[in-house]
Amino acid sequence: MDRVDFLVIGAGIAGLSAAAHLAQHGSVAVCESESAPGFHSSGRSAAFAHFDMDSALVRALTAASMPFLEEPAAKRHPAMFIGLAGQERKLDEVEQSYRAWAPHVRRITAEKAREIVPALNTGNGALVGALLDTEARKLDAHAMLEGHRRLLRDRGGTMAVDAKVTGLRREGDRWTIDTPSQSYSAGAVINAAGAWADKVAALGGVAPIGIRPLRRTVITFDVPEGLDVSSWPFTKTVGSGFYFEPEGRGRLLACPMDEGASEPCDAQPEEEDVALAAWRVEEATTLEIRRIASKWAGLRSFAPDRLPVAGFDPSAPGFFWLAGQGGFGLQTSPAMSLAVEALATRGDWPDELSAVAVTAEQLSPARLR
Ligand SMILES: Cc1cc2nc3c(=O)[nH]c(=O)nc-3n(C[C@H](O)[C@H](O)[C@H](O)COP(=O)(O)OP(=O)(O)OC[C@H]3O[C@@H](n4cnc5c(N)ncnc54)[C@H](O)[C@@H]3O)c2cc1C
CATH class of the missing domain: 3.30.9.10 (D-Amino Acid Oxidase, subunit A, domain 2)
Structure with missing residues (x-):
């Protein structure tokens, strides 16, 4: 069994960008069901970044992300x-x-x-x-995913493909995660399974949040x-x-x-x-x-309120939700991964998010319970 600090489920933009950030703080493994990252939403988007989104929170997260959306992953258009x-x-x-x-x-x-x-x-x-x-910016989803994958690797993290998480249980103060070829013991599980986020939670006996x-x-x-x-x-x-x-x-x-x-x-x-x-x-x-x-x-x-979710589940210790990226997951990923880094490591709230008045409470899954 591999022992890691953070086990990220899902190699879309949410999971990979969070994993690359978390790898600065501890050991990280990413498990992806499919044979390549970005197979689902992240590889099928229109890949554009602009402010005309439904909510003030998404606009604020976009504003905090824009300075990070530069060549080669983004071009002004x-x-x-x-x-x-x-x-x-x-x-x-x-x-x-x-x-x-x-x-x-x-x-x-x-x-x-x-x-x-x-x-x-x-x-x-x-x-x-x-x-x-x-x-505004035209994004290159492939370049974004690949950039995070490389950062993750350079920081000592790993990504397994064809590694669908099929078992998830709390054992003592850690989570045990099973994939067909490997099991892991993790201090924290990051649920970045996109459309499958509620299904992954159910595997671990965690109540859904309505994704x-x-x-x-x-x-x-x-x-x-x-x-x-x-x-x-x-x-x-x-x-x-x-x-x-x-x-x-x-x-x-x-x-x-x-x-x-x-x-x-x-x-x-x-x-x-x-x-x-x-x-x-x-x-x-x-x-x-x-x-x-x-x-x-x-x-x-x-999520039911159409806002993104990042934070530990209020009643499942060590189970972290990173879900509900809606139609803005690529363009908000720089800000969301900063939020995940702070929340999952219990670090300081990033200045980039304070500057746009985004708070941890706004992203917390507790608002949905
Ligand atoms: C047509 C379209 C247009 C869009 N246009 C834009 C746009 O212009 N700008 C923008 O910012 N956003 C856009 N989006 C939204 C954006 O694509 C998503 O918000 C973003 O990709 C979500 O990323 P994610 O990592 O949460 O999900 P995903 O990319 O779906 O990643 C989740 C991953 O989890 C994996 N997984 C699931 N269950 C398991 C399991 N049990 N074990 C292991 N792995 C598992 C899946 O295989 C998947 O790879 C668009 C989306 C679509 C569909």
Whole structure:
């Protein structure tokens, strides 16, 4: 049996970034069910960082993370939030919420938005205005995962793949963790199992906190030959609708911002959601989607209040929740891993989080009990 200080379950962005931080304080092993890190949500995201998220807490965590989101894992790329007919109020609200964190964001007219993305339909009030954020970031999920994996290794930590945690029990003041080929004894277990977070807790007899996986669908398609979309911003409706972003010169990635209830699983795109993605883009633009180049789906996992969770379970000693990263887990991972480092080692609360008024209580699983 391997003896470690921290055993992290799940090699997505949450687990790997936390593991790399914790390896500065003690021995760390990461166990991942699949044959490679990032197989589930972390490898299927749209990989963009911006402030237009549902809650002030997520915006604050994003603000604390932005300085860490730099080359090679992140590149500055503009984001544009568009208001379609009927979304005037929502556009005002988003502008307001941006003020605190990103004062550089500018309100622009529908015509100006169309100069930036000429395919947008602006006739008959189809587009009521937009916000332009020139400081947003395009993320590289693979580079982020690989960077943390290397840091973990350099700090003496290990990662096992094809290592699904199948047994979890408290023995004395430690946890015993079983995988098919290896068992571990750990001072603390970090549950970073994404969509499976409640299932992993159940393995150890720990009460669930209500993590809900919601499926989200992505398509890619080619734009007409000769049209170079590589400088188009990440373009997202302020309310329900869609977003798209360039994938190189001649291809766009689009998402209908669907939220289909799902069991934790290897999510696959539903035809209905694929069609919805294409339809919403065609409705709002002059683009015609003749052929879908690729499609996939992933699970975004939410706590009941849609806020992220990091902290020891109030009634299961040594059991640490790192869950509910929703649709913001990549962009908030730098701040969340600082929080995990402080909470799991009972260290000082990071200045980066104090500066944006994020507290341990806001992240604690105790709020969900
Ligand atoms: C379509 C889509 C678009 C998105 N766009 C963005 C975006 O633009 N920006 C952004 O910041 N976020 C985005 N997200 C959200 C982001 O991808 C997630 O918040 C983030 O990846 C969650 O990371 P995680 O590590 O918690 O989960 P995961 O990456 O799912 O990792 C959990 C890991 O735990 C493993 N596991 C589960 N059970 C066990 C077990 N018993 N034993 C061992 N291992 C186990 C799984 O195999 C998995 O690898 C998007 C998500 C989707 C689906």
